[in-house]
Amino acid sequence: MLAGLLARVIYLQQVAGLPFFHDPVGDSALYLERAREILDGRFLPDGPFFYGGILYPWVLAGSALLFGANLYPVVLLQACLGCLTAWLMHRLVLAASLDPGMPEARAAALAAAAGALFYGPFAFLEADILMVSWTLPLVTGAALLMMRAVRSGAGATPWRGAALLWWAGVALGLTATERPNLALLIPCAAAWTWIVLPPGRRREAAALAAAALAVLAGIAAMNRAASGRWVLLTTSAGINFYIGNHAGASGTFDEPWSGTDRAFAARETDLRRAGVQMARRLSGRELDEVEASRFWLARGWEWIASNPGDAGRLYARKLALLWNAREVPNHLHFGFLREAAPALWLMPLGFAVAAPLGLYGLLSPAVRRTRARGGSSLLALFTAAPMLSVLPFFVADRYRIAVVPALVAASGPAVVRLAGLLASRATRPGGVLRSGLVAAAAAVSLAPMGETDRSRDYWLMAQALKKQGRLEEAISWYSKASAASPRDSALRNNLGVALMQSGQHARAEEEFRKAIAAEPDLPLPHKNLGLLLLRAGRTAQAIESLRRSDALQPGDPEVAAALSAAGSARPSP
Numbered sequence: 332m333l334a335g336l337l338a339r340v341i342y343l344q345q346v347a348g349l350p351f352f353h354d355p356v357g358d359s360a361l362y363l364e365r366a367r368e369i370l371d372g373r374f375l376p377d378g379p380f381f382y383g384g385i386l387y388p389w390v391l392a393g394s395a396l397l398f399g400a401n402l403y404p405v406v407l408l409q410a411c412l413g414c415l416t417a418w419l420m421h422r423l424v425l426a427a428s429l430d431p432g433m434p435e436a437r438a439a440a441l442a443a444a445a446g447a448l449f450y451g452p453f454a455f456l457e458a459d460i461l462m463v464s465w466t467l468p469l470v471t472g473a474a475l476l477m478m479r480a481v482r483s484g485a486g487a488t489p490w491r492g493a494a495l496l497w498w499a500g501v502a503l504g505l506t507a508t509e510r511p512n513l514a515l516l517i518p519c520a521a522a523w524t525w526i527v528l529p530p531g532r533r534r535e536a537a538a539l540a541a542a543a544l545a546v547l548a549g550i551a552a553m554n555r556a557a558s559g560r561w562v563l564l565t566t567s568a569g570i571n572f573y574i575g576n577h578a579g580a581s582g583t584f585d586e587p588w589s590g591t592d593r594a595f596a597a598r599e600t601d602l603r604r605a606g607v608q609m610a611r612r613l614s615g616r617e618l619d620e621v622e623a624s625r626f627w628l629a630r631g632w633e634w635i636a637s638n639p640g641d642a643g644r645l646y647a648r649k650l651a652l653l654w655n656a657r658e659v660p661n662h663l664h665f666g667f668l669r670e671a672a673p674a675l676w677l678m679p680l681g682f683a684v685a686a687p688l689g690l691y692g693l694l695s696p697a698v699r700r701t702r703a704r705g706g707s708s709l710l711a712l713f714t715a716a717p718m719l720s721v722l723p724f725f726v727a728d729r730y731r732i733a734v735v736p737a738l739v740a741a742s743g744p745a746v747v748r749l750a751g752l753l754a755s756r757a758t759r760p761g762g763v764l765r766s767g768l769v770a771a772a773a774a775v776s777l778a779p780m781g782e783t784d785r786s787r788d789y790w791l792m793a794q795a796l797k798k799q800g801r802l803e804e805a806i807s808w809y810s811k812a813s814a815a816s817p818r819d820s821a822l823r824n825n826l827g828v829a830l831m832q833s834g835q836h837a838r839a840e841e842e843f844r845k846a847i848a849a850e851p852d853l854p855l856p857h858k859n860l861g862l863l864l865l866r867a868g869r870t871a872q873a874i875e876s877l878r879r880s881d882a883l884q885p886g887d888p889e890v891a892a893a894l895s896a897a898g899s900a901r902p903s904p
Contacts, residue, residue: 332414335448338677339410339457345672346458347403351795355402357662358382359460361601366391378620379554379562381603384462385508391460402460409457409464417447419471420736424743426478427706435701435747443743446685450739451678452658455665456729458672462509463729470513471736473502474713477520480535481527481705493538496524500539504546506733511564512720513733517543519716527705560621569624569631570606575649575725576631576642581781582649584661584725594853594883597821648780652726653718653734656683656776660783661727667788682735687772689714689738691765692745701744713737745769786816790825802833813842820850824859831863839863854883858890870897 346352355363365376365388391405398404421444428436447453457464480495499520507514517540525536547563554562574580577587588609589596599605603620610623618626635642658665658681669675692698693714699707717733724730749769752762793808809826816822827842840863846856861876874897881890 332417332444332448335417335678336410336414338449338674339413339454340407341677342454342672342674343403343406343410343458345674346406346668349671349792349795350799350801351791353400353402354795354798355460356791356794358384359662362388362391362460362462366395370395375553375557377557379558379560380550380565381567381620383509383511383565383567385550385553385564386505387462387465387509390462390465405460406458410454412464412468413453413457414448416453416468416471416736417444419468419475420444420447420740420743423471423475423478423740426475426482427702427709427740428744429701429703429706435744435751439701439743439747441743442746443740446680446739446742447736449678450680450685450735451669451675452665452681452728452732452735454678455658455663455668455675456732458668459663461662461729463732466506466509466513466733467736469502469506470516470713470717470733471740473499473506473516473520474709474737474740476502477524477539478703478706478709481524482703490535492528492532493535496535496539497542500542500544501546503539504543507543507547507564508550510730510733511568512724512730513717514547514564515720516713516716519712523705523709523712527708558620560619562621566620566624567603567606569627570602571724573627573631575723576645577634578638578641580645580725582645582652582726583659583781584727593820593850597824597853597855598884646722649722649726652780653721653731654686654776655778655780656681656686656773657780657783658682658728659726659731660787661729663791664783664785664788665728666783667785671792682731683773683776685735685738685742686776687769688742688745690741690772691749691769692741692743695745695748695765698741698744698748701748710737710741714741784816786812786819786822789815790822793825793829797829797832802829805829806833806835818849820846820853820856823849824853824856827856827863828859831859836863836867852883854880854887857883858887861890862893865893865897873897 361382362384368376369388369392394402394405394408421440424440424443425431425436428439430436453464453467476495476499480492480499483492483495500517503513503517503520507517521536521540524539525533528535551561551563554560574584574587575582579587579590586596586602586605588605595605595609599608606627607618607620607623610618610626614626652659693707693711714734714737718731721730749762749766752758752765789808789812793805793812796802796808797805806826806829809822809829813819813822813826823842823846827839827846830836830839830842840860843856843860843863846853847860850856857876857880861873861880864870864873864876874894877890877894877897881887881894884890
């Protein structure tokens with residue numbers, strides 16, 4: 332535990348030194364904005380919740396109240412939660428063992444805890460401003476409470492089992508507030524409890540379901556108070572479903588309009604607003620967030636029904652991505668953080684280790700015989716349900732991560748079993764064969780499934796450096812981003828803006844013109860080129876560029892002011 336915490340602290344020191352740490356982007360920035368609203372007394376949002384991590388801004392607000400704008404205390408607390416997850420996993424493996432006092436059981440529990448402490452993606456997510464690092468101990472703790480409830484015998488305190496299951500339900504309900512797809516765990520866990528408990532105690536299963544539903548009801552009531560609409564969790568289900576089910580979907584996150592309407596994608600970077608606006612455009616109706624979500628759900632189902640073959644191949648690809656060793660980015664990129672903060676290598680284990688060993692621990696009859704009644708099925712449930720809940724949407728590292736605790740817990744007994752086989756001369760051939768199969772499965776999981784676009788990583792660095800006024804460094808990272816995605820006109824435009832702000836006008840003009848040549852219908856390069864030319868006194872050319880920007884995106888006040896300054900009236904529509 333101390334070694335795992337020390338490794339995390341060293342890693343956090345490096346991450347905290349990165350330019351974007353205290354000025355994050357994406358979902359993290361939205362959570363911080365919501366935290367500021369809470370501190371200002373706006374306890375309810377302006378509409379129904381869209382993003383998961385519904386309760387996370389309250390954590391950030393509490394941290395801001397105590398520590399100000401410093402985000403380091405938050406990630407340090409999350410690193411401690413990572414160590415708590417390892418301790419819970421140790422207890423879970425013991426609780427699931429047939430005889431927790433046996434040396435093999437204790438060794439298996441220690442192996443699983445070590446696997447959690449030095450699992451790199453856990454530490455990576457703990458250093459991010461996201462609620463997922465809180466979800467992992469909740470998932471592991473829920474499984475532990477369920478196992479202990481089942482094992483509480485007739486001599487236990489009355490209602491002890493029901494109390495344990497109640498708290499397991501609370502944990503699962505809180506898990507669903509972070510990742511709404513994990514709500515699937517609630518009925519599955521209640522069903523498992525009802526099946527595994529003795530007939531005389533099956534009514535206790537209702538405690539788990541009741542507690543989880545109470546948490547969900549509280550969120551629904553908050554949505555009702557905020558918007559006047561009944562929404563169980565979030566309104567993002569529709570667009571997330573369509574992202575994972577449309578022509579051209581890759582199984583990973585990619586806004587469905589990014590390839591067909593680049594100007595819209597460049598202008599509307601907030602998925603919540605963009606989803607509603609595009610739904611209104613396509614439907615020809617004025618839709619609110621709830622109606623837009625239903626619109627996207629209907630379009631996704633329509634595509635599946637019309638293209639069953641393509642849908643089947645897409646779902647097969649998603650399943651393969653879920654079992655692939657690659658950490659598919661949706662926010663920050665695991666591989667990039669390993670380069671930018673090399674201490675992440677102090678936690679060297681990854682999915683290529685956890686998945687094959689975990690599967691062996693779940694499927695091996697010899698390992699299964701070492702577990703108490705319900706132990707193997709519980710770990711299988713906490714592996715399968717989170718995985719199945721992701722398939723209808725798209726695959727990303729922080730969506731798959733909920734599968735990992737059960738796999739790591741199953742891997743502990745697998746390690747002990749394989750080590751025992753290899754240690755004895757009589758069983759060594761069988762041990763070598765089984766270890767070879769595990770290694771082969773790891774090799775298969777390492778097969779490449781597409782390249783990650785590194786341009787976003789470089790853009791992230793550039794944006795943060797630019798905001799801090801470090802323009803020359805920002806230009807270097809913008810250049811790397813543009814080189815990584817040479818067809819991305821938005822990146823060239825960003826580079827051009829930074830060059831213009833640093834006084835390198837000739838290079839800026841070159842980048843704006845390259846962006847326009849690549850994507851003539853993107854308004855921003857036309858606008859910025861016009862502003863640059865206007866400052867240089869090339870008024871006629873400036874007016875031409877500004878008018879083109881105005882035609883592509885009418886109503887931009889900056890363009891209107893520039894045209895007025897150039898002595899040109901805005902052309903009639």
